[in-house]
Amino acid sequence: MKKRLISALLITAMTAAMAAGCGKESNESKGSEGEQVKIQFMHMQVEQERQDAVQALIDKFQKANPDIIVESVPVNEDDYDSKIATQGGNGELAAVVEYSQDQAKTSVANQFTDVDAVKEVIDAKGEDAFYEGALKVTKTEDGASYVGVPISSWIQGIWVNEGMLKEKNLSVPTTWEEVLAVAEAFHDPGNQMYGIALPTSDSAFTEQVFSQFALSNGANVFDGSKGVTIDTPEMKEALEYYKSLAAFSMPGSTEVADVNDAFVGKHAPMAMYSTYILGNVKKAGFADDLTLVLPNRKTEAAYGCIIVLGIAAGMDEAKTEAAKKFVSFMLEDENNVDWLNMAPGGIQPVIKSVDEMPEYTDLEERKAYVHMTEEIANAVANLQLFGAVDGKNFTEMGDVTNTGVISKMINNVVVQNADAAAELTAAQAAVEKLMK
Amino acid sequence: MSKKKKKLGGSDTKFAMLLLSPSILLLALLIGYPLIYNIVISCQDVPLNPNLPSEFIGLKNYIEVFKDPEFYKSVLVTLSFTVVVTGISTLLGLILSIFLNRPFFGKKLVNSIIILSYVVPAVCLIFTWRYMFNNIYGIMNYFVIDVLGITDKAPLWFDQPAIAFILVSIFAIWKFFPYAYLSFTAILQSMDNSLYEAADIDGATSWEKFKVITYPAIKPTLVTVVSLRTIWVFYIYTEVYLLTKQVNVLGVYLYDMAFATHDFGKAAAISIVLFVFIFALIMLIRKKVLKVEED
Structure with missing residues (x-):
């Protein structure tokens, strides 16, 4: 009987302890x-x-x-x-x-x-x-x-190592075609040299970089009335250009670290990156050679956050x-x-x-970057974003980015060699479904 | 006398239930409540913000899941992955435990090396593998191109779905086989050696010794190892997600649904479907093994 009583007391104590553990936090810790x-x-x-x-x-x-x-x-x-x-x-x-x-x-x-x-x-x-x-x-x-x-x-744009370009008597590129030409001139993967360091992985970074080329060609994810405009000739042109440019980048799905390492290690004369690269470039000792340009087709487009x-x-x-x-x-x-x-x-x-x-x-x-103040200010002035159109800023763009529809499309076309037209149609359908 | 026994039995049952009640309460809180809550939200359109009302939509989430071709692709990939990883990691653990179940110089060192992949945090191993198979400077490129000369252009390791599946499977087998090895070694070390000596005197072959002595002894452990590993591999997420985006197992599909699209209702529906599926699968495995045992 005594044992049973002790057991019953123990059970009560355990249950009470559990119940206490399930209780709400005290006001003191919460507020x-x-x-x-x-x-x-x-x-x-x-x-x-x-x-x-x-x-x-x-x-x-x-x-x-x-x-x-x-x-x-x-x-x-x-x-x-x-x-x-x-x-x-x-x-x-x-x-x-x-x-x-x-x-x-x-x-x-x-x-x-x-x-x-x-x-x-x-x-x-x-x-x-x-x-x-x-x-x-x-x-x-x-x-x-x-x-x-x-x-x-x-702010994000195309960082150019002007010193490397001078060694090949090339001038700083300002248009899509010139960027491609410079990338081609440097590309020598056998000697670990690439034309440009671009992200191609299925990540938000890839979407951000691609958005600059798309927006500079007049392509956006939405139109002014929130209609989905992914499957358009302008977007297709941008996607195909991105693929041709990525051919002069590092192989496979490249990410933030790959792009940073290639540019800072002088394995590429150009890189698409944010202003966060400045510290690493200074440490690498070529801050004076640095220039910032923006993708430019119909208009200049900087990405920024x-x-x-x-x-x-x-x-x-x-x-x-x-x-x-x-x-x-x-x-x-x-x-x-x-x-x-x-x-x-x-x-x-x-x-x-x-x-x-x-x-x-x-x-x-x-x-070390004082000489770039004007270029950075120009980038801020040309800040363009997917989902920001005609003075409207559609909140659904956050959901589109989170689902990775755009970055998957880019990775599929650039790395997996999928058909650009089919991928654009699929991405258009996916975003339309998301909007519903 | 029998009446008294019955009375005593009834009283014992009540007291046993009383003793078990904290555990039952704990189970109800930790397993029952989340399960029921999951079933409830699987029938709702759930907003991310808990202050906004959820909408009851019946079986719409389930219908959408079953209409999604990506779900079936993901199920297929996961089943293949589970069969390969569970099968090979268990077999490898079993073979090694039998082979090493004898005294030899450096046994402790060998054991330590074997369990290394199991005890090192997964994230350290994952990033080591990612560096090894990096498309630009990975050491595997050096082996394939410069040392072995198999090709002059290394494959895009984790970017090609088929290669990525093979690599992730190898990684998982390497990471998980020590669990099977340890489980089987524990049983084998507790076995009476005289059984094998008697079998040797009778002229039994290695296979006969395994079939008649070893297998019956390890069978309960084998069922447990296979059951647990099947559940763990079926729901695998971290290892696959951090290694590659090209192997869309159900854990990754579920994560994307819950946190990329914030569709918690559909994510709950998927988890219920998976629960039913894996529960049935485990029951089937146990039933089959137990049936064989009875036969």
């Missing part, structure tokens, strides 16, 4: 600590020195706002989309989230972002404080608000106010410079006044 409000800031800055820079900004903010605690949540870029989906799907998205414009569009489409709070922060700073291009591509579809608060940007901070929807007022304060703090010139200085040259300002601050312009690591 406030006494009078303090606790919020999370999810971002993609996983490298240690960048984490330190983010933490320094948070410490500075907390010192000025002792009633707010900000927890830094760095998440690897590869896991970022699934993290947003799972956290958002559980109603536990961080109060402030760093997004690319595509991710921000998806979040707004799923009502994860408090667009009113975002608008209030931008209005408080003043729309005039931002570069026009940064605000243009981050507008919501109805144009009433923004998908996030722009904080920085990066406006990095925005989103404020999560559905939070209580105290947390929303704390998030707004933190995002506003990140827009203050001296704090924004600290953010930009995490990756000198890689990320560019979106706030006009920051461009002239000595803390930004006089940074030693940035001086």
Whole structure:
């Protein structure tokens, strides 16, 4: 009897312990600590020195706002989309989230972002404080608000090693045909030399690079009335050109690291890459030889990403106010410079006044690229994106990118030698199905 | 007397149920609830945002899954992959465990080398393989072109579906065979050696010794190894997804559905279909083996 009693007590204790484990988190861990409000800031800055820079900004903010605690949540870029989906799907998205414009569009489409709070922060700073291009591509579809608060940007184009071109008496190419001719002149795979370093894997990077050629030829994924326009002669021409150019690139499905390594290691005189390549080129010692050009057919087209901070929807007022304060703090010139200085040259300002601050312009690591300021500014001026057409910014483009329809099409044509016309028809049908 | 026994039995059953109740509750929470929730959302159009209402759509998700040709392609690839990997990794583990089940110099070192691929984190092995088979600077290109001279142009290893399937299968076999090896070695080491000595005296061949002594002893372990490995390989995701985009197994198909298209309802429907399928398959394997055992 005694044994049974002990057993019964043990069972009760175990069950109670399990039930306690299943309980909700306490308010303290979830939200406030006494009078303090606790919020999370999810971002993609996983490298240690960048984490330190983010933490320094948070410490500075907390010192000025002792009633707010900000927890830094760095998440690897590869896991970022699934993290947003799972956290958002559980109603536990961080109060402030760093997004690319595509991710921000998806979040707004799923009502994860408090667009009113975002608008209030931008209005408080003043729309005039931002570069026009940064605000243009981050507008919501109805144009009433923004998908996030722009904080920085990066630009992508064709990086050319002018020094290598001079050795062959070639001039910097400016058109599709000239780019192809230079690539052909250098291509010698037997000696590990390639004409151009291009991405061809089934990845978002490939879609981004291809979009520049398509947009420079007047092809876009949507028309002004959101009709799908993938299967068009302009897109086909761009796809076939991309295939012919990729013939002078490295074999197989190439990714970010392959493109970076080939260009920085001088195995290719040209590469399609973002401004993040600048740091590596400086380390490799040929920053002075660097030039940036844009794919140019009917028009010049740069790809770029406006990095925005989103404020999560559905939070209580105290947390929303704390998030707004933190995002506003990140827009203050001296704090924004600290953010930009995490990756000198890689990320560019979106706030006009920051461009002239000595803390930004006089940074030693940035001086090597001063000769490119005009080229980068030209790229920002020619920023074009799939899904942004006739002043409208369709949020569905985020879904199209996430499904990988475009990048699969490119990989199939370029690497798997599939028929371009058939792939365009299949991609058109896939996106039309997605839109339904 | 019998009445008293019955009473005691009834009381014991109740007490046994009481003792089991925490485990049953735990199982209900950890397995029952997610399973039922999965069935519920498989009949819904589920928005990503939990604050938005889900729409009941009946069996539409299931119908769409069964109408999708990619699903059938994926099932075929997964079945082939499961048969190849489970079959060869189990066989390899069994052969090695029998072959090495004897004392010899350096046995511990050999054992350590064998289980290395199983204990090293998958991500380290995956990236090593990706470097080995890199189209530009992979060491396999050097072997194929410069050392063996088989071809003057290396194949695009992980870019060609057939080659990618073979490479991923080899990778999985290499990664998973130590599990079978360890399981069989544990049984073989616990066996009485006098059985083999008696068989030797009777003049039994190696095959006869395996058939009459070894196989009956390892059969329960064999069923467990095959069942577990079938389940694990059938749902494989990480190894395949990180190595190549050309082998679209069901785990990858499911992931794309859930996280690329954010169609959680359809992803849930696929997982229910797979659950039923794999459950039936495992039951069939066990039934067949047990039937043979009874015969």
